[in-house]
Amino acid sequence: MSKRVAILTSGGDAPGMNACIRAVIIACQKANYTLIGYKHGYNGLLQQEYISLSLDSTHNLIQQGGTILHSARCEEFKTREGVFKAAKNLDKAEIDTLIVIGGDGSFRGAETLGEEWDGQILGIPGTIDNDIGGTDATIGYFTAIDTAMSSIDKVRDTADAFERIFLVEVMGRNAGFLALNAALSAAADYVVVPEFFESPDVEVTKIVSQIKAQRALKGPVSFIVVVAENVWPNGLNGLTEALQHHHINDVRPVTLGHVQRGGSPVAQDRLLATTLGEFAVSLVGSDITNIMVGEVNQRPVTVPLPKTWENAKPLNVARVDAMLTLMNERYNNV
Numbered sequence: 374m375s376k377r378v379a380i381l382t383s384g385g386d387a388p389g390m391n392a393c394i395r396a397v398i399i400a401c402q403k404a405n406y407t408l409i410g411y412k413h414g415y416n417g418l419l420q421q422e423y424i425s426l427s428l429d430s431t432h433n434l435i436q437q438g439g440t441i442l443h444s445a446r447c448e449e450f451k452t453r454e455g456v457f458k459a460a461k462n463l464d465k466a467e468i469d470t471l472i473v474i475g476g477d478g479s480f481r482g483a484e485t486l487g488e489e490w491d492g493q494i495l496g497i498p499g500t501i502d503n504d505i506g507g508t509d510a511t512i513g514y515f516t517a518i519d520t521a522m523s524s525i526d527k528v529r530d531t532a533d534a535f536e537r538i539f540l541v542e543v544m545g546r547n548a549g550f551l552a553l554n555a556a557l558s559a560a561a562d563y564v565v566v567p568e569f570f571e572s573p574d575v576e577v578t579k580i581v582s583q584i585k586a587q588r589a590l591k592g593p594v595s596f597i598v599v600v601a602e603n604v605w606p607n608g609l610n611g612l613t614e615a616l617q618h619h620h621i622n623d624v625r626p627v628t629l630g631h632v633q634r635g636g637s638p639v640a641q642d643r644l645l646a647t648t649l650g651e652f653a654v655s656l657v658g659s660d661i662t663n664i665m666v667g668e669v670n671q672r673p674v675t676v677p678l679p680k681t682w683e684n685a686k687p688l689n690v691a692r693v694d695a696m697l698t699l700m701n702e703r704y705n706n707v
């Protein structure tokens with residue numbers, strides 16, 4: 374039966390969102406569904422700002438970063454009135470199924486919308502943070518690791534040249550996935566992640582002891598500390614000052630910032646985006662609603678929306694072990 378499907382991208386954009394939109398367009402066309410795209414996240418839903426999406430939009434789309442639908446954070450949608458208005462607008466546009474590509478905030482919004490609107494709601498995880506439960510990875514995460522890794526590689530060149538200490542802040546909101554995996558893949562010397570952060574005093578003591586032990590063994594060599602955002606009080610400036618209190622002075626802070634959200638998606642993100650986009654459309658018209666589609670052990674899964682944020686997703690245990698041995702506890706007992 375013919376259906377009217379709508380799609381939007383919400384929250385921080387992530388490389389691979391376009392690849393997902395492309396898959397949804399093609400799968401809808403094949404199923405003979407009409408597809409519209411709301412622009413600027415939930416704002417488009419409130420302002421009735423939408424475009425029709427057809428095969429014309431798919432050419433060269435898979436490799437583009439950002440999102441052709443644009444994204445936004447929308448305060449009005451956090452209010453009851455906003456959600457009522459969105460539900461009314463979806464009915465006016467005669468939408469059967471709404472697909473939301475975004476992070477946990479976008480899914481909280483989608484869940485609230487599901488309390489007011491009878492249509493089908495399907496979430497697709499799109500965020501560089503990977504902080505969403507029920508799926509091994511989120512669209513954009515792999516590209517962001519790659520971007521952070523190659524940036525740290527470059528920092529290392531100048532760090533080595535001057536035998537300096539560099540602090541590199543990476544994104545991740547309140548989760549350490551990006552920081553841990555960027556640090557491991559770039560062979561950083563230490564990583565500060567929220568999951569293992571006790572206090573600035575405890576952490577700085579550990580960092581200083583690693584720097585001193587490394588220098589006792591190898592002489593004055595570079596040392597790179599990757600720091601997840603929102604962990605250290607007052608960020609990299611706070612950590613620089615804390616190191617100065619321990620007489621470690623030749624320190625340079627580098628914040629990678631929004632560069633981590635950009636760029637052409639790597640293959641893993643394109644594959645995840647394409648698979649999840651196709652899988653979401655395969656559920657259109659079924660009884661399954663208010664869920665996120667995800668991937669666990671390379672198999673598609675459906676996850677009730679609240680399960681995506683209720684429990685914090687743990688870091689991969691083997692990666693944490695590697696972190697301790699190769700980075701944070703590298704010089705303990707040496």
Ligand SMILES: Nc1ncnc2c1ncn2[C@@H]1O[C@H](COP(=O)(O)OP(=O)(O)OP(=O)(O)O)[C@@H](O)[C@H]1O
Pocket residue numbers: 383384385386415445446447448449450451452475476477478479480481482483485499500501502546
């Ligand atoms: N509790 C909530 N109730 C209703 N809507 C919400 C809620 N939380 C977030 N939203 C909506 O979802 C939008 C996106 O949320 P948020 O800014 O947290 O990003 P996100 O989807 O978590 O993505 P990312 O973490 O990658 O930036 C918000 O601007 C708001 O419109």
Ligand SMILES: O=P(O)(O)OC[C@H]1O[C@](O)(CO)[C@@H](O)[C@@H]1O
Pocket residue numbers: 385476500501502544545546602634
């Ligand atoms: O683009 P904004 O609104 O500054 O948001 C930045 C945040 O968005 C993300 O890039 C994605 O959630 C986070 O890593 C970061 O904390």
